Amino acid sequence: MKRFSIPSPLSVLSAIVIGICVVAILWPSALTSGDPATGVAPEHLLPPDSAHWCGTDQLGRDVLTRIIYGARETLPAAFVATMTGIVLGSVIGGFAALSGPAVDTLLSGVIDVLLAIPELLLALTVVILTGFGPVHAALAVGISQTAGFARIVRNLVRTLRSQTYVEAARLSGTGFWGIVGWHILPNTFRPLLGMGILRYATAILSLATLGFLGYSAPPPTPEWGLMISEGRDYLATAWWMTTFPGLALLTVALAANRLSQAMTNAGEERP
Amino acid sequence: MTSPAPVLDVNDLAIFYGDRIAVNGISFTALPGKTTALIGESGSGKSTIAKAVIRLLPPSARIDRGSITLNGQSLLAASSRTLNTIRGRQIGFIPQDPGSSLDPCIPIGRQVGEILRLHTSEGRQERRDHALTLLEKVGLPDPGRCFSQFPHELSGGMKQRVLIAIAVALAPGLIIADEPTSALDVTVQRQILDLLDRLREENGCSVLMITHDLAIARDRAHDVVVMQHGVVAERGLSDSLFSAPHSPYTRRLLRDSPAFHPRIPPARKVAPAQVPALEVSNLTITHRTHGGRTSPTVRNVSFTVQRGTTHGIIGESGSGKTTILRCLMGLIAPISGSVRIHGADAFGGRPGDRGPFRSMQLVYQNPWSSLDPRLTVRRIIEEPLRNHFDENRSWRLQRIHTLLERVHLKPDILERYPSDISGGQCQRVALARALAAEPDILVLDEFVSALDVTVQARILELLTELQNDLGLTFVFVSHDLAVVRQISDTLSIIRHGQQEEYGRAESIFSHPASDYTRTLLQAIPGKSASDCL
Amino acid sequence: MNVSHFPERRGFAGHFLVQVGRALLILWGAFTLTFILLQMMPGDAVMIRFMDPELGLSPEQIETMRVLYSGSSNPVFQYFHTLWQVLHGNFGYSVQLGVPVGKLLSTALPVTLRLAGVGFLLSLVWTLAIAVGASLLPLRALRQAVHALPGLWSAIPLYWSGILIIQVLSFRLHLLPVVGVGAWEGVLLPGLAVSLPVAAPQAKLLLQQIEETERLPFVMASRTRGASRVSVFFRHILPNSVIPSLTMAGLSLGELIAGAIVTETVFGLNGLGQMTRDAVSGQDVAVLQAVVLIGAAGFVGANLAVDLLIPLIDPTLRMSHRIGGGKSGS
Numbered sequence A: 001m002k003r004f005s006i007p008s009p010l011s012v013l014s015a016i017v018i019g020i021c022v023v024a025i026l027w028p029s030a031l032t033s034g035d036p037a038t039g040v041a042p043e044h045l046l047p048p049d050s051a052h053w054c055g056t057d058q059l060g061r062d063v064l065t066r067i068i069y070g071a072r073e074t075l076p077a078a079f080v081a082t083m084t085g086i087v088l089g090s091v092i093g094g095f096a097a098l099s100g101p102a103v104d105t106l107l108s109g110v111i112d113v114l115l116a117i118p119e120l121l122l123a124l125t126v127v128i129l130t131g132f133g134p135v136h137a138a139l140a141v142g143i144s145q146t147a148g149f150a151r152i153v154r155n156l157v158r159t160l161r162s163q164t165y166v167e168a169a170r171l172s173g174t175g176f177w178g179i180v181g182w183h184i185l186p187n188t189f190r191p192l193l194g195m196g197i198l199r200y201a202t203a204i205l206s207l208a209t210l211g212f213l214g215y216s217a218p219p220p221t222p223e224w225g226l227m228i229s230e231g232r233d234y235l236a237t238a239w240w241m242t243t244f245p246g247l248a249l250l251t252v253a254l255a256a257n258r259l260s261q262a263m264t265n266a267g268e269e270r271p
Numbered sequence B: 001m002t003s004p005a006p007v008l009d010v011n012d013l014a015i016f017y018g019d020r021i022a023v024n025g026i027s028f029t030a031l032p033g034k035t036t037a038l039i040g041e042s043g044s045g046k047s048t049i050a051k052a053v054i055r056l057l058p059p060s061a062r063i064d065r066g067s068i069t070l071n072g073q074s075l076l077a078a079s080s081r082t083l084n085t086i087r088g089r090q091i092g093f094i095p096q097d098p099g100s101s102l103d104p105c106i107p108i109g110r111q112v113g114e115i116l117r118l119h120t121s122e123g124r125q126e127r128r129d130h131a132l133t134l135l136e137k138v139g140l141p142d143p144g145r146c147f148s149q150f151p152h153e154l155s156g157g158m159k160q161r162v163l164i165a166i167a168v169a170l171a172p173g174l175i176i177a178d179e180p181t182s183a184l185d186v187t188v189q190r191q192i193l194d195l196l197d198r199l200r201e202e203n204g205c206s207v208l209m210i211t212h213d214l215a216i217a218r219d220r221a222h223d224v225v226v227m228q229h230g231v232v233a234e235r236g237l238s239d240s241l242f243s244a245p246h247s248p249y250t251r252r253l254l255r256d257s258p259a260f261h262p263r264i265p266p267a268r269k270v271a272p273a274q275v276p277a278l279e280v281s282n283l284t285i286t287h288r289t290h291g292g293r294t295s296p297t298v299r300n301v302s303f304t305v306q307r308g309t310t311h312g313i314i315g316e317s318g319s320g321k322t323t324i325l326r327c328l329m330g331l332i333a334p335i336s337g338s339v340r341i342h343g344a345d346a347f348g349g350r351p352g353d354r355g356p357f358r359s360m361q362l363v364y365q366n367p368w369s370s371l372d373p374r375l376t377v378r379r380i381i382e383e384p385l386r387n388h389f390d391e392n393r394s395w396r397l398q399r400i401h402t403l404l405e406r407v408h409l410k411p412d413i414l415e416r417y418p419s420d421i422s423g424g425q426c427q428r429v430a431l432a433r434a435l436a437a438e439p440d441i442l443v444l445d446e447f448v449s450a451l452d453v454t455v456q457a458r459i460l461e462l463l464t465e466l467q468n469d470l471g472l473t474f475v476f477v478s479h480d481l482a483v484v485r486q487i488s489d490t491l492s493i494i495r496h497g498q499q500e501e502y503g504r505a506e507s508i509f510s511h512p513a514s515d516y517t518r519t520l521l522q523a524i525p526g527k528s529a530s531d532c533l
Numbered sequence C: 001m002n003v004s005h006f007p008e009r010r011g012f013a014g015h016f017l018v019q020v021g022r023a024l025l026i027l028w029g030a031f032t033l034t035f036i037l038l039q040m041m042p043g044d045a046v047m048i049r050f051m052d053p054e055l056g057l058s059p060e061q062i063e064t065m066r067v068l069y070s071g072s073s074n075p076v077f078q079y080f081h082t083l084w085q086v087l088h089g090n091f092g093y094s095v096q097l098g099v100p101v102g103k104l105l106s107t108a109l110p111v112t113l114r115l116a117g118v119g120f121l122l123s124l125v126w127t128l129a130i131a132v133g134a135s136l137l138p139l140r141a142l143r144q145a146v147h148a149l150p151g152l153w154s155a156i157p158l159y160w161s162g163i164l165i166i167q168v169l170s171f172r173l174h175l176l177p178v179v180g181v182g183a184w185e186g187v188l189l190p191g192l193a194v195s196l197p198v199a200a201p202q203a204k205l206l207l208q209q210i211e212e213t214e215r216l217p218f219v220m221a222s223r224t225r226g227a228s229r230v231s232v233f234f235r236h237i238l239p240n241s242v243i244p245s246l247t248m249a250g251l252s253l254g255e256l257i258a259g260a261i262v263t264e265t266v267f268g269l270n271g272l273g274q275m276t277r278d279a280v281s282g283q284d285v286a287v288l289q290a291v292v293l294i295g296a297a298g299f300v301g302a303n304l305a306v307d308l309l310i311p312l313i314d315p316t317l318r319m320s321h322r323i324g325g326g327k328s329g330s
Helices: A009-026 A063-098 A101-116 A119-130 A134-161 A164-171 A176-213 A224-234 A240-268 B046-053 B080-086 B108-119 B124-137 B143-147 B156-168 B186-203 B214-220 B238-243 B248-256 B321-328 B355-359 B377-388 B393-406 B423-436 B453-470 B481-487 B505-510 B515-523 B527-532 C011-039 C045-050 C059-072 C075-087 C101-136 C140-154 C158-172 C188-214 C217-224 C229-267 C272-281 C285-313
Strands: B008-017 B020-030 B035-039 B061-070 B091-094 B174-178 B206-211 B223-228 B231-237 B278-288 B294-305 B310-315 B336-341 B360-363 B441-445 B473-478 B490-495 B498-504
Touching (some): A063 A134, A063 A224, A063 A240, A101 A134, A101 C285, A119 A134, A119 A176, A119 C011, A119 C285, A134 A176, A164 A176, A164 B360, A176 A224, A176 A240, A176 C158, A176 C229, A224 A240, A224 C158, A240 C140, A240 C158, B008 B046, B020 B035, B020 B046, B020 B061, B020 B206, B020 B223, B020 B231, B035 B214, B046 B061, B046 B174, B091 C217, B108 B124, B108 B156, B124 B143, B124 B156, B186 B206, B186 B214, B186 B515, B206 B214, B214 B238, B223 B238, B223 B248, B231 B238, B231 B248, B248 B453, B310 B321, B310 B481, B321 B441, B336 B355, B355 B360, B360 B423, B377 B393, B377 B423, B393 B423, B423 B453, B473 B481, B490 B505, B490 B515, B498 B515, C011 C075, C011 C285, C101 C140, C101 C188, C101 C229, C101 C272, C101 C285, C140 C188, C158 C188, C158 C229, C188 C229, C229 C272, C229 C285, C272 C285
Parallel strands (some): B035 B206, B035 B223, B091 B174, B174 B206, B294 B498, B310 B473, B310 B490, B360 B441, B441 B473
Antiparallel strands (some): B008 B061, B223 B231, B278 B294, B490 B498
16 A cells, blocks of 8 residues: 655645646646737836836836746756756666676766756757757757766665575575666666756756856747846846746755655655 | 651543543552553553653643642643753653664763753762763763763663663662663663662662563552553552463463463474485675674574474574575575575575475564555465466466455555554565465464564464474564563574574473573563562 | 774775776766767867967868868777867867867856855855755744755746846845946855855755764754754754765866856856857857866865865774675674
8 A cells, every 4th residue: 555645735835836837837828918029119128017017128018918928938848957967867877777897887987977967067068069949059058968978877786686585586586687677777766766857956046057157048039037137237227037947947856856855855754 | 657748649531642642540669669561552551651750741742630640740831941940850761762762862871961960069079980880870881982982872772871870869769671682682781770779779769661572561560550551550569460460361362472382382283204304504794794704693503493393583683684694585695505495405506596495475563564565465375376377367366365364454445555554464475475475385474573562472373283284394583581481482592603502492491401501591671570489 | 893894995006096096987978978978969079279370270171171071080099089178278279269168167166156156155054054054943844844945946947037136135235236337346255156056956965964974863862861952953963964975075066167157147247158159159169168167166166175074074984995785694
């Protein structure tokens, strides 16, 4: 019998935030009637009021509408980036942990080198190779996350390999692939999922950073990082242009962190 | 006869964890100069009482009613500031696990000094001298050296001596000892209990001893409180309680306690086969430690186990008994010597060949860690069936039910996970998994050590039953002489990787040949009890 | 006790050599990796050297060289040549600006180091403050609020917190000017911005360690002797929790340099960050390689320092070298 505990209010709230994001990605017009690309010129740089909850920008575009459409720019790309990291990292880390000491030492060395390079710099190295654009940015963030996942998967698999129940399975006649399939993979799934969600939050922030630096989608894309970057020119007069996209990033990242924590806690409940 | 005023008076105490009652209306007293033992199995509430007396229950616990009075002062009414002056000064506490009860970052001397700093006005030099005196008083061989050492440089027994030194530093009227020796080897256990007795007599203090071991209570306590599920099952003077127990629970505990019931193994009807099940000769194993250096841990061990009998391997921690066991299972290869299973040389083939070991199965010590937490009981038992038998699913399911019956488990356990079942049930599942491969020889590593005494007794009965029904051969590895004595036909006693003694169990127990065996036998608690039976 | 107390002591000298060797290997790996990646660029490392203005080659001549060398030049030779140059502190030439990368670094690096230093110190202050606050503040709600801070901080986009700080502290409160100030005052606000996300993982780890240490029996044992909660926290819990957390402080130093890149953009500082942005925009490979190597060196150096420091302050490692997990071969 699997036990399910009642989720905390914060976890429920986080799930709602992620739900809203999914709606914003799939049907942004359900949340706003505005147009993210074209503005009403006379209504430029309006502070937040009942008509424009988050104010308008220098071209008279509604900031809230742009934030809603911006979900589509960042969130799926961050998902692709994290999946790239998980898949590449699991392959490298799993291979290292299940191979002999020579291959393990070599791969661990490569992982250590990749980890030594700060993630942003690694992403920039990929960007300089592949060029700018949202797809390239996602790839860059994914590759910069690979080493972290590889390290985690390697250590996890090695820990699992030395568990008593794995030895017990070996002694009851289970072969190498049986042990991997029956005892190791199922036990890596949940920690990897928790880690994946946590790194998804990081990927969102990293992608927005690349957007902020101008290496992702070009203007007038309503990308959150880019919006903050554009708003910098109106820092003294229009605080809402930078504040609200940042709040959107913060909220989504917090929600993902919270869900990851809930996932990890649920996994730890079994003694 | 006027009895002196009690040091500690616990009256009608009730403690809840959430809405679960852990202690329900407990009353007892602890008299000066006497040892009062609180005994019970896990979950009986005995440790909760110890923590309640020192007023350090976890936040989730709530004292519902009752009173705790120390020398006439109510502990439940005391403020936290007052409690800090009572703890250490009026109550000394000896914790359960000496290994982790000292701060690893602080030298021993300063940790002894801490209690003096907290409760006395002694200066630095005075504290140092005082601490050295205390270390000497508890019988540490070189107090000056010990003073500047860190906890990890001391053995478990030495650490427990340091903790006792701290507990008695200010000569408190009450000393609470929470399972003070359960983490220690039996020979060390005896020395520590002797020390505690000596200090109690010198200081005239009262000792409240929390223990699961009836034999220790019988040997050391004057008053005994037997607890079950948070209530007192029986209370009385040690002598009368152990000789004429009133409550059925105490009687059951005494009956199940191996120390009180040395079984004389029944005469075996099995005709000695031509070929013994297991023949180990001159086994020498160097066990690889980390860092690439090797150190010899086992030298020249030989024994023979006839089919259908049980061979016990006894050793204290670090003796090398686990190394022998892992070699028997083919997990480590020996340097020299041989292991013959049913006459065939197990290490004769190519390295890593598991073929010769197929008729042997290992069952582990820890009930939970040897079962994959993500698999149901059904899938756990099914695994060896898939590996060894090329049969269909319905055959396997039928076989699983047969195996469950063998280990006396009900089929409703099949879809449950290891974390949902008790330790005793886990060990039965582990047995069923081992039996699924249809072995002739079972190797049992500290198989019942983690279990309560009543559960332990049922599992030992099950082992005997399996042996009689299936003609199994057992190799039983343990540190617990009382348990080994109950089921072994032959014995090896291992110390520092050497075989100290080998022979028939009853002759070793009645006429030990080596000094070490004698020390070991004398250290078994409850010896006086078993002698009079 | 027959188990030896001092198995396989490598001694501090041995530990030192192993750690330094490891650090050098990782740096060499980082160089090799960046070299391989950047060799795939159209304007490769060799060509950049011909663009040295001191050679006085015209664009036409450079183009000829490119055609000449791109096919025939031996990559193995290039690799060792570049490695040799880097070992001598020569990172090549910036394609865009036509000056040696070393010259660019000499003006940019001090700015970034100042920023990273201020950020690092502030992050340590935050970390300790959060650890103490989350453990000892009077109300449970207050402790929980402090406990939640690291999670919040780790979700803050770096540039955004910088912008908020400028808005609130400079524009609204007029507390600190952003422009036209001295070298150290200038990095105070950006340092504050960097310190929050850097403190977040450190504080998270320290809180986690404190929670684990609190559960250890020696903490309870100290309480049974009459020590108060505050005394136990400072004498036993904190010292035992700080040692494992030091590793994270080492890890974050590399992240600081990356964080500085973004923060400098926000605050308009002319440090490594500005240099990196220009390099990426202009595909200035040599400059980026230098920055990546500096980032890796910061990370490796900080970790080396922590690895060398820990055996000196952790008695269980100082006396004997890593006794394997307590129970050995019973």
